[in-house]
Amino acid sequence: MGESTSMAANIIDLTKESALLKPVVGYIKRKGFRLQTSELPFYQRSVDIYGYSMANNKTIAIELKLHKWKKAFEQALLYQLCADEVYIAMPKKYIGRVNLDFLTKYGIGLISVSETGRCQKMIDAKQSSVLRIGYKNNHIDYLQRRINE
Amino acid sequence: MSSNPKIIIRMGSHAEKDYILKLSNQLDGIIIGANVVEATAGATASLVGKKLQLPYYIDPVTYVFGCPLDGIKSEQKRNKKTVIDYKRAYRRLAPELGDIFSNALANNIPVVPGNFTGSILKNVCQKVVEYQLKRLHAEFEKDEEYKEYARSIPSPAGVFSPYFFISSDEWLELFLRLSKTTADINPSVPVYSVLCADYESLAEKSFTDKIANELPETGVAGVWLWFSRFDEWAVQEKYLSAFKVLVQQLSEKGLEVYNRHGGYFSLALNKFGMNGISHSVGYGEKKDVLQIKGPPNAPMVRYYLPDIYKRISTLNIERCFDDLNIVTPQDFHDKICSCVICKGVVKDDRLEFQQFGDMRHATSESKRMSQTPAAAKRCRFHFLMNRICERNFIGENELSTIIREISNAQEKWKDQPTVVNDCNHLARWEAALSS
Numbered sequence: 001m002g003e004s005t006s007m008a009a010n011i012i013d014l015t016k017e018s019a020l021l022k023p024v025v026g027y028i029k030r031k032g033f034r035l036q037t038s039e040l041p042f043y044q045r046s047v048d049i050y051g052y053s054m055a056n057n058k059t060i061a062i063e064l065k066l067h068k069w070k071k072a073f074e075q076a077l078l079y080q081l082c083a084d085e086v087y088i089a090m091p092k093k094y095i096g097r098v099n100l101d102f103l104t105k106y107g108i109g110l111i112s113v114s115e116t117g118r119c120q121k122m123i124d125a126k127q128s129s130v131l132r133i134g135y136k137n138n139h140i141d142y143l144q145r146r147i148n149e
Numbered sequence: 150m151s152s153n154p155k156i157i158i159r160m161g162s163h164a165e166k167d168y169i170l171k172l173s174n175q176l177d178g179i180i181i182g183a184n185v186v187e188a189t190a191g192a193t194a195s196l197v198g199k200k201l202q203l204p205y206y207i208d209p210v211t212y213v214f215g216c217p218l219d220g221i222k223s224e225q226k227r228n229k230k231t232v233i234d235y236k237r238a239y240r241r242l243a244p245e246l247g248d249i250f251s252n253a254l255a256n257n258i259p260v261v262p263g264n265f266t267g268s269i270l271k272n273v274c275q276k277v278v279e280y281q282l283k284r285l286h287a288e289f290e291k292d293e294e295y296k297e298y299a300r301s302i303p304s305p306a307g308v309f310s311p312y313f314f315i316s317s318d319e320w321l322e323l324f325l326r327l328s329k330t331t332a333d334i335n336p337s338v339p340v341y342s343v344l345c346a347d348y349e350s351l352a353e354k355s356f357t358d359k360i361a362n363e364l365p366e367t368g369v370a371g372v373w374l375w376f377s378r379f380d381e382w383a384v385q386e387k388y389l390s391a392f393k394v395l396v397q398q399l400s401e402k403g404l405e406v407y408n409r410h411g412g413y414f415s416l417a418l419n420k421f422g423m424n425g426i427s428h429s430v431g432y433g434e435k436k437d438v439l440q441i442k443g444p445p446n447a448p449m450v451r452y453y454l455p456d457i458y459k460r461i462s463t464l465n466i467e468r469c470f471d472d473l474n475i476v477t478p479q480d481f482h483d484k485i486c487s488c489v490i491c492k493g494v495v496k497d498d499r500l501e502f503q504q505f506g507d508m509r510h511a512t513s514e515s516k517r518m519s520q521t522p523a524a525a526k527r528c529r530f531h532f533l534m535n536r537i538c539e540r541n542f543i544g545e546n547e548l549s550t551i552i553r554e555i556s557n558a559q560e561k562w563k564d565q566p567t568v569v570n571d572c573n574h575l576a577r578w579e580a581a582l583s584s
Contacts, residue, residue, distance in 0.1 A: 041518045043464050043506050044449060077567050078464045106566070130471050132500065 011115050014091040017048075020064040020113050024049060024089045027111070027119035033060050035143040042135070047079055052143050059083045059136055060125075062111070067094040076108045082135035085125035087111050095122060153544030154416050155425025156536060157206070157407070159433055163189040166196055168430040168529060169203075175537045178204035178306055180427055184213075186284060187245070188238040194288040194295075198302035206305050207281045209246060212345055212438065213239065214253045215260045215313035215320075220439060245284065246311075247276040262319040265326070273311055274331040281308040282336065304338050307370065312343035314377070314438045315350070325363055332368035339370035343409065345438060348379035351391040361398035371405030371424070377438040381414040382459055382574040389414065389581035397421045410436040413458035413539055414578050420548040431529035450525040452505045453532040455486050456558040457572050458539075460532070463506030465567040472565060475499055488534040490527060505531070548582065555579045 012019050025036060033051030040050040049062040061083035065072035072088040079086045087109040090098070095112045100123060103110055109125030155177035158169055162185060169179055179201070186193050186207060197205050213221050221239045224231050234240075235254055243250040249269060253260045265273065282304060289299035310331035315321050328342040342364065350356045364372060374395070379388065399406050400422020408415040411426035412434035428434045431450040451460035466485065475481050478495045481502060485491070495501045507524035511517065543551060559575045562568045 041508070043508055043518075044462055045464070074567065074570070078462075078468055081464060081468060130468060132467075134500065134503075 010117070012117050014066070014093075014113065014115055017064050017066050020066075020089055020091070021049070023113050023117035023119055024062055024064065024111060026117075028060055028062065031060075032056070033058075035140075035147065037143055037146060040139060040142070042079070042082055042139075045075065045078060047082070050083065050139055050143070052140050058085065059139065060085045060087065062087045062089050064089050066091060067097065069094070069098045073102065073106075073108065077106060080107070080128040080130050081132050082139055084127055084131060084136070085109060086128065087125050089113055089119070091115075092120070153540050154419035154423060155407075156416075156540050157425055157427040158533075159208075159427050159429045160185060161429045161433065163192050163196075165430045166192075166200075168533060170196075170200060171530075172533055172537070173201055173203050176203060177425060178206065180206040180208055182208045183210050183242050183246075183280065183284075184236070184238040187241040190284075190288045191292075194285040194302065197285055198289065198298055204306035205303075206307055206309070207284065208343075209277045209280060209309055209311065210242075211246065211250070211260075211277060211311040212313050212343075214243070214246075214250045216439060218253065218257060218259055245276075245280050247273050249273055260313065262323045265323060270326060271330055274327060274334060277311045278308050278331060278334055278336050278340075281305055282338070307339040307341050308336055309373070310340060310342050310369065312345050315344070315346040321356070321359065325367060328364065328369050329367035332370075339405075340368075341405070341407075342367070342369045342372045343375055344372050345375045346377065347438075348376040348384060348388055351376060351379075351388050351395065357391065357395050357398075361395060361402070364399065365402035365404055369404070371407065372399060373407045373409045373427070375409040375436070375438070377436070379410075380435045381412045381578075382435075384577075386577045386580050389577055390584055393418055393421050393581055393584075396423050400424075410434055414574075414581075416536075416539055416543055417548075417551050417578070417582060419543050420551070420582075431525070431532055449520050450528040450532075452528055453535055454568070454571075455488075455535045455539075456561060457568070457575060458558075459571055459574070460528075461568065461571050463503060465571070467500075467502060468567040469562075469565045470499060486531065486535065488531055488538070490531040490534055494527060552579055552582050555582070 014020065021038060028049065028051050029036065032053040032055055035052040035054065036049060038049050040047040047061045048064040051060045061079035063072045063075045063079065065088060067090065069088065069090060076086045076088055089111040090113065092112040092114045098110060100110070103123055107126030107128065109121065110123040112120045112122050157178040157180050158176055159180045160166065160169060169176065181193060221236055222233050223236050225234050240254065243254050249260055249264050285302050286299045289295040289302065310327045312324065312327065313320060315324055324344070332340045344360060396406050396418050405424045406422055407424055408426045410428055410433055415423060415426045432448055452463050452466060453460045454466060473484055475484055476499065478497065478499055481495045481499050482492060494504050505524055505527050507521040508518040509521050511519050555575050555578055559572055562572050
């Protein structure tokens with residue numbers, strides 16, 4: 001808890017989900033997930049951000065939500081099938097609404113995003129216990145193909 | 150009631166015939182919309198007359214001519230120009246059903262109760278009945294090569310009186326008159342009404358009382374209920390209970406009762422007098438009366454989770470495997486589904502279940518993914534196999550057993566966060582069936 005990174009001094013408009021993308025992408029990149037894509041298709045779903053760290057062979061999935069954390073939670077549970085770690089990223093001002101115990105119970109992490117773009121990890125994600133290697137490898141292949149294209 | 154409820158499959162397009170042919174010995178009948186008949190008349194006649202030994206019905210779909218007519222229009226290419234016009238099937242159907250329908254299209258004004266003056270009402274009933282009795286025979290008779298087969302086409306299992314969406318007392322009165330007049334024609338097969346109204350009508354006691362009291366007096370053999378927007382999985386318990394009471398009232402007065410678009414809840418109402426349900430091969434367990442404008446989207450056929458009688462995403466189910474201790478294919482068959490399709494797909498590894506959700510990019514450039522035809526086919530067959538089992542289960546068991554199964558499902562799935570939100574209907578079903 002409490003780990004943070006400053007993105008920019010500029011105020012960003014966090015009334016749109018897409019505004020969360022840039023700060024969170026930058027944040028996880030600095031954490032080593034350098035191969036990334038947004039809107040990764042996963043069956044009928046689409047993972048907002050999916051990243052891969054070659055250094056430790058870990059994948060991360062992040063669901064961006066403005067305030068409907070329960071909806072994000074349901075999606076995050078599914079992403080645990082395809083990523084080692086799964087996070088929900090939300091504007092800082094709505095973090096208070098989230099049931100932290102619930103996320104902790106299921107091993108889902110939480111990132112708060114301030115209006116300056118500063119990302120702060122509120123809960124660490126646990127290694128997914130339901131990860132399917134097949135899904136993970138397919139997604140890594142997809143990321144690597146995109147680099148080579 | 151101890152006999153099995155009937156499953157009458159609605160053939161939404163001719164492409165669905167493979168499902169019907171493969172399962173024909175386990176189904177109780179098919180129903181084909183007159184628009185499908187007109188779109189593929191020869192193929193339908195061939196299916197019904199030669200390939201399929203199954204009771205059939207032709208739904209005259211007269212209601213579409215009383216709804217906003219834009220619903221039966223589409224964009225069409227003519228002389229290299231795009232025009233919006235009535236779909237060809239409805240252009241062909243209208244004159245077959247009579248002037249009142251042709252005029253509606255010609256004037257671009259839907260049919261209204263005031264159109265049924267004098268002898269028109271009787272003529273409409275006569276023509277609509279004749280259509281259902283003779284249309285397929287006529288298709289063979291007009292072709293020298295197939296003429297001899299015309300006699301081999303059996304009569305439909307019943308005919309429907311003309312019907313429209315009941316949106317006012319005037320339409321309700323017309324519904325009863327159309328029912329009685331058609332019954333009075335006394336055709337060679339039973340006459341059925343189609344009660345087509347919004348599901349909120351179920352909460353109007355004056356409406357349901359009138360139907361329960363007056364419809365049996367018309368002389369029809371039965372009624373197919375179609376409550377638009379009646380979604381068994383979403384509506385409040387009061388609507389489920391009112392639906393049950395109406396089924397019971399009509400059945401007690403001697404009518405055969407069917408739900409034109411129903412799922413497991415309607416099937417379970419067999420214990421209250423429901424004779425059968427209809428739906429398509431992987432959809433159609435609920436249907437709005439109003440037509441959707443524009444080209445139809447290829448619907449995603451999701452996996453039917455037998456325990457909860459509902460289709461949900463494969464991912465939501467797969468996410469529960471570890472919690473439910475589903476490790477082997479046998480575990481899957483014991484805890485999720487043991488139908489012949491599932492046994493064929495999930496045979497070496499539990500994760501073969503993923504094949505029910507297979508997706509692909511429609512084109513190499515498209516970003517969106519869509520279900521593969523093979524996955525859709527698996528889901529449809531799996532659903533139909535389960536529906537047949539459900540029919541048999543309901544026929545063979547007491548109501549208390551059916552309710553207990555619904556209760557057990559709630560207990561089994563209550564701790565699964567990716568499924569529990571899709572189980573909310575179970576408590577309502579249990580309450581409505583128990584009351």
